[in-house]
Amino acid sequence: MEPTLTSFNGTSIYLDTMLPYALLRSIDPNVKQFFEQIKAGKWIAYTAVLTFDELAYRLLLALIKDRYGSSPLDLLRADEAKYLAEFAPQIVTELERLRQLPNFVVLDVLTSDLTIMGEAMVRFHLRPRDALHYAAMLRVGCLEIASNDPHFDRIPTIKRYAL
Numbered sequence: 041m042e043p044t045l046t047s048f049n050g051t052s053i054y055l056d057t058m059l060p061y062a063l064l065r066s067i068d069p070n071v072k073q074f075f076e077q078i079k080a081g082k083w084i085a086y087t088a089v090l091t092f093d094e095l096a097y098r099l100l101l102a103l104i105k106d107r108y109g110s111s112p113l114d115l116l117r118a119d120e121a122k123y124l125a126e127f128a129p130q131i132v133t134e135l136e137r138l139r140q141l142p143n144f145v146v147l148d149v150l151t152s153d154l155t156i157m158g159e160a161m162v163r164f165h166l167r168p169r170d171a172l173h174y175a176a177m178l179r180v181g182c183l184e185i186a187s188n189d190p191h192f193d194r195i196p197t198i199k200r201y202a203l
Contacts, residue, residue: 042193045186045201046070052084053201054177056187057094060087064095064134065102068203074186078143088147088176090169092139096131103127147176164194174198 045059062071078085104112104123116123139146149172156175160166166174174195177183183198192200 042190042200042202045074045203048074048083048184048186048201050083050184052086052180052182052184054173054182054185055085055087055091056173056185056189056192057087057091057098058188058203059186060091060095060138061098062203064099064138070203075141079141081143084143084145086145086147086176086180086182088173089149090172090176092135092146094169095138096135099131099134100124100127103130145180147180149176150179153179160195164191166191166194 059071059074062068063075066072077083100123101112101116104115104127107126108115138144153172153175156178157168157171160171160174161168164171164174170189170191173185174192177185177198184201185192185198186201186203188202190200192198
């Protein structure tokens with residue numbers, strides 16, 4: 041059994057998309073407490089710009105589903121401009137609020153990360169986006185990740201904390 045987020049006691053942790061998503065969607069009360077500890081400076085949290093891309097899209101689909109109850113992807117495909125006009129302002133506000141949190145560092149994705157991405161895809165059988173997250177983690181020396189994705193367990197040098 042993997043360790044849970046409540047057992048994390050390091051100095052820095054990398055956040056997969058699921059963690060800020062859980063915060064913004066109020067999915068788990070432990071996540072809110074975890075982010076309060078980040079804001080208080082108990083530890084530094086890292087993520088990459090990639091997370092904001094994933095997060096914005098997942099939030100868009102969730103908001104469409106909340107409002108219309110139908111298949112959000114089908115609705116989005118049918119009238120993308122309508123749903124973006126309706127929900128983009130809320131999403132942008134939430135993402136900006138998240139980005140401004142103290143002790144929450146958003147890392148750029150660099151061209152040099154592509155080499156690590158390729159190596160991680162081959163060696164650990166990671167999807168490209170997850171391999172880019174891994175490259176960002178390595179670049180800042182953060183080898184602990186908050187994620188419910190067990191494929192990160194294929195990397196023996198990192199430790200994963202689940203919700």
